[in-house]
Amino acid sequence: MSLFTGLSAFPLTPLADYEIHEAAFVGLIQRLSTAGVDSITVLGSTGSYAYLTAHERDRIAHLAVEHAGTTPVFVGIGALRTSQILTNIDSAQRAGVAGLLLAPMTYQPLTEHDVLELFDTVTQHTDSPIIVYDNPGTTHFTFSTELYARIAALPGIASLRIPGVPAEPAKAREHVTAIRAIIPDHVTIGVSGDAFAANGLTAGCDAWYSVIGGTLPDLALAITRAIQQHRNDDALQEAQRLTPLWNLFTGFGGSLRVTAAIAEYLGLVPYQSLPLPIQGLSHSQRARVAEVVDALELSR
Amino acid sequence: MSLFTGLSAFPLTPLADYEIHEAAFVGLIQRLSTAGVDSITVLGSTGSYAYLTAHERDRIAHLAVEHAGTTPVFVGIGALRTSQILTNIDSAQRAGVAGLLLAPMTYQPLTEHDVLELFDTVTQHTDSPIIVYDNPGTTHFTFSTELYARIAALPGIASLRIPGVPAEPAKAREHVTAIRAIIPDHVTIGVSGDAFAANGLTAGCDAWYSVIGGTLPDLALAITRAIQQHRNDDALQEAQRLTPLWNLFTGFGGSLRVTAAIAEYLGLVPYQSLPLPIQGLSHSQRARVAEVVDALELSR
Structure with a gap:
């Protein structure tokens, strides 16, 4: 069974007064490990990787591995410049992570050729398994299906993180099946966009790369385990019950700000924990x- | 007369084998100073600021001031995180620059409130004059006219760099006049998007923040000086003559890649000088x- 299946929880990297709040970060890692998530991905978009220095990222990777117990840790290595990505890989490997997550960050728009060459360079540089991170809302880069296929064929690519699936179940299954058809069998498909997750998993995704799971792991595990136990209706019903939460994500500027506010409300991280x-x-x-946290009993 | 008028030339920051090629960079600075541009802005988008480390940026600012002679040097200070921007300001000031350029870089989308607070923080941190850099093609942040007005009213804001003007002269003048009406008199308006520059200057812009001027200063000076000497038709005719060059910008993925290729063709910078x-x-x-460089005699 691939490491890159089930629930991968994406914790925040909490800041206080411009610095990483290490105690709060360690608390999040221990909370996820205790809850029994399948993996922890630190320094995803939710972990503010793009805002942190190489030194801070090295520190986060080490802290995560140190405090995750037996839970595998993946780490985001993305940066605007290839040389910085290679530096991040080296420090992640020294920390002992089980996998690497890479999104094609952009400032100048990138071509498909640029992105293919980037993944080629990275897979030549490391033997660690790599999650391809398609996150157009932050990278402004759009993968074609052909590019998925060409990158997934590179050695070392372990998983493909897709940005969401259509809401309609038949269309969602068609979408996932079409991607599955053009990538190697050993490459898993993971859904992101928490509101789409139950749909994505029932449509055949192998993993959920989850923002909310990094802060409220029990909630995300309930949905994931229901589908793994073929109780799809339970999962879809729970996702439906959480509609007011997903509406906050869309209404208040995205999942990061809302998830940080939830973590701050629950006292898991300090107030104003996002990077200015x-x-x-x-x-x-x-x-x-x-109100939503209380009404949906999200703090249980 | 404001420092933030006329032609501000944006040089490349040439790389070779992952490192800044200092000799080539110094050569570009000396070329611009000798040509007599009104100012040099290093570490703009053309100078790949977003890709460089704090240490590299510090080095570039120092080299530019050292080799620019009496030409004022402005430096881009943008970064994803506010704390990094403040660090860049401090090092630019130590280098002795005459002004600072700030674009609201994004990874997570920013709100207007975020961007206003950012400029407020920056203007409280420094007494150096600031150019507000509106570059939606790379930042994916769109300024409203109201936000222009609120930021331009902050102390220390010296200039507003707008991304272009409508092609139609009457519409261009209307656009510039509308911005002029809502910002203080001492704040200059500079046009970018080289293909729009002659139009923008004839429409009332005070400055041209020029990509091509950083590599081919004589060409950009001819247009700028013609307009300053009220020979608008000469300027518009020259801009028209350069249509094949502007078409390269749009056809080959933007002004940066094309300008780097021109500089490489002319031997001003090493081959493959852009950051991977x-x-x-x-x-x-x-x-x-x-072909275009030769046909238009751009190397003169």
Whole structure:
């Protein structure tokens, strides 16, 4: 069974006064390990990888591996410049991580050729398994299906993280089946976009790369385990029950700000834990977040 | 007369084998100073600021000031994280630059509130004059006219770099006049997007923040000086003559890759001078660039 299946939880990297709050970060890692998630991916978009220095990223990778117990740790290695990515790989490997996550960050728009060459360079540089991270909302790079196929065929590619699936179940299954058909069997497909996750898993995705699972692991595990036990209706019903949460993600500027506000409300991380210039939610938005957390009993 | 008028030339930051090629960079600075541009802006998008480390950026700022003679040097200070921007400001000031250029880089999408707070923080941190850099093609942040007004009203804001103007002269003038009406008199308006520059200057822009001017300063100065001497038709005619060059910008993935290919063709910088993963132009694209350079006599 591939390491790159089931629930991979993406914790925040909490900051306080411009610095990483290490105690809060370690607390998140221990919480995820205790909950029994299948893997922990640190320094994803949720972990603010793009905002951190090479030194901070090295520190986060080491802390995660040290405190995750037997839970495998994956780490985001993305950066704007290839040489910085290679540096991040070397430090992640020294930390002893089980896999690497790479999104094609952009400032200047990248071509498909640029991105293929990037993944080729990276797979030649390391033997660690790699998750291809397709996240157009932050990278502004759009993968074609052909590019998925060409990258997935490179040695060392272990998983493909897709940004979501269509809402309609038949269309979702068709979408996942089409990707499955053009990538090697050993490459797993993971869904992201938490609101799509139950749909994606029932449509045949092998993994859920989960933002909310990094802060509320029990909630995400309930959905994941239901589908693994073929209780698809239970999973879809639970995802449906969480609609007010998904509506916060879309209404309040994305999952990161809302998840940080939830973690702050629950006392898991300090107040205003995101890297500036990203401001936390406003007081009235936070009040609404608290209402939803309480009404859906998300703190259980 | 404001420092932030006339032609500000944006040099490349040439790399070779993953490292800054300092001799080539110094050569570009001396070329611009000798040509008599009104200012040099290093570490703009053309100078690959987003790809460089804090240490490399510090080095570039120092080299530029050291070799620019009496030409004022401005430096790009943008970064994804506010704390990194403040570090860049401090090192730019130690280098002795005359102004700072700031674009709101994004990974997570930013709100107008985030960006206003960012400029507020920056203007409180420094007394150096600041150019507000609106570059939606790379930052994916769109300024509203209201946000222009609120930021331009902050102390220390010296200039607003707008991404282009409408092609139609009357519409261009209307656009520039509308911005002029809502920002303080001491804040200059500079046009970027080289193909729009002659139009923008004739429409009332005070400055041209020029990519091509960083590599071919005489060409950009001819247009700028013609307009300053009220020979608008000469300027527009020259811009028209350069249509094949502007077509390369749009056809070959943007001004950066094409300008780097021109500088490489002219021997000003080493071959493959852009930071990976950005690949240079293909052989056939380079052949077309060479044709245009020769046909338009751009190497004069």
